[in-house]
Amino acid sequence: MKIKRLSQCTLEEALTAWNKGFEGYIVPIKMDLPAFVNRMISEGLSPEKSIVVFMNSEPCGIIMNGFRENNGRKIAWNGGTGIAPEFRGKGLSAAMIEEVFNIYRAEKAHTAVLEAIEENERAIKLYKKAGYVITDHLxxxxxxxxxxxxxxxxxxxxxxxxxxxxxxxxxxxxxxxxxxxxxxxxxxxxxxxxxxxxxxxxxxxxxxxxxxxxxxxxxxxxxxxxxxxxxxxxxxxxxxxxxxxxxxxxxxxxxxxxxxxxxxxxxxxxxxxxxxxxxxxxxxxxxx
The missing domain is CATH 3.40.630.30 (Gcn5-related N-acetyltransferase (GNAT))
Structure with a gap:
């Protein structure tokens, strides 16, 4: 496993990681390159602070991150965590989240936030294990x-x-x-x-x-x-x-x-x- 910042990858590699990472997802979110770039811009996602995971030199996972100031405190948002189906359930997600937490701490973020589809019990369980708590339903x-x-x-x-x-x-x-x-x-x-x-x-x-x-x-x-x-x-x-x-x-x-x-x-x-x-x-x- 090799973890790179998205800024160190080609856009095609990042897009492949995204689309592979969300195969079989509850809500279809496959994107083409223009949509992927537009989402990064519109949601304020940082290529320098997002990660792409490679296995055998192939992109297979991604976590997108954004940062904003809220009343003088920096908020870190997980704007999408995806792992290719063949690598799910093998401990890759925990390593990815820990890498992201290192980024959040380096950025001196005060709070980490995210949203997860309520039927995605596996992801919610993973986030709870990482220390997240549910604060509201959307x-x-x-x-x-x-x-x-x-x-x-x-x-x-x-x-x-x-x-x-x-x-x-x-x-x-x-x-x-x-x-x-x-x-x-x-x-x-x-x-x-x-x-x-x-x-x-x-x-x-x-x-x-x-x-x-x-x-x-x-x-x-x-x-x-x-x-x-x-x-x-x-x-x-x-x-x-x-x-x-x-x-x-x-x-x-x-x-x-x-x-x-x-x-x-x-x-x-x-x-x-x-x-x-x-x-x-x-x-x-x-x-x-």
């Missing part, structure tokens, strides 16, 4: 909504203020501990809005990305974060903020909420609106 929710859904046309006393995603971090209620891919840094070409009460108080916010059809209508909205200040009124506020996202000419929009936490009352409001769970994940954390 939902991938979806529903196509029309503008005449119950609640959207009811009179409400909320308005919204548009923001750049970067401005969300100044809000007192901004969730800086949201899943890595749902933070404002990962919302490339995203939008943000704050929900305001009649007296101008900030009652909540949404971080999202709008995907338009060729004719200019909204085809899809990906919700990265949805959070409210007043948990007692979250159902009405959820209806209000989603209703405000309809543009003139939008009859229906396919909404997808990505990795919204079960502990977040907004997830319950979406489920009550009829959103369906497509995938569930666990959020895991380890102090360093």
């Amino acid at each position: 939902l991938y929710l979806n529903k196509k909504l029309t503008h005449i859904e119950p609640g959207f046309l009811k009179e409400n006393h909320f308005s919204i203020k548009r923001l750049y995603p970067e401005q969300l971090q100044s809000l007192s209620i901004y969730d800086s501990k949201a899943a890595w891919q749902c933070q404002w840094q990962s919302a490339k070409h995203g939008e943000a809005a704050v929900l305001l009460s009649e007296d101008g108080n900030e009652e909540g916010y949404i971080l999202y990305k709008r995907i338009l059809e060729a004719g200019g209508r909204t085809e899809r909205i990906i919700i990265y974060q949805l959070k409210f200040n007043n948990e007692n009124n979250y159902e009405k506020m959820t209806e209000s903020i989603l209703g405000h996202l309809f543009l003139d000419g939008d009859d229906s929009i396919d909404f997808t909420a990505v990795n919204i936490a079960v502990s977040n009352p907004a997830s319950k409001a979406l489920l009550k609106l009829g959103f369906e769970k497509k995938i569930g994940q666990v959020m895991m954390e380890k102090p360093l």
Whole structure:
């Protein structure tokens, strides 16, 4: 076994390690080279701090890593651990994780975080053995909504203020501990809005990305974060903020909420609106 930093490998070797490493995975995530490079850029993954494992000179495993500052503390994110099927269950993963922990310590990271699909019991068991604990459960929710859904046309006393995603971090209620891919840094070409009460108080916010059809209508909205200040009124506020996202000419929009936490009352409001769970994940954390 030989472990190299991804920056020491060719992109083709790294891509081979990724695609081999996720063969037979619960969710298909095979990528071509442009998608692989785009993911590294969009998620802030570091080639210098990620590793590729070789067996008999062939790439067979990979762990992708990213680092961000959160309230003065450095967070290390495992953005994907994959091992080729023929090498699974042979102790390779433990050696890879230990190498990654050495990188995290050298970077003076304060906390290590990751997400794992809840059905992937083998991986979760491995991470727990390495010292990670489950801190929350995450939902991938979806529903196509029309503008005449119950609640959207009811009179409400909320308005919204548009923001750049970067401005969300100044809000007192901004969730800086949201899943890595749902933070404002990962919302490339995203939008943000704050929900305001009649007296101008900030009652909540949404971080999202709008995907338009060729004719200019909204085809899809990906919700990265949805959070409210007043948990007692979250159902009405959820209806209000989603209703405000309809543009003139939008009859229906396919909404997808990505990795919204079960502990977040907004997830319950979406489920009550009829959103369906497509995938569930666990959020895991380890102090360093």
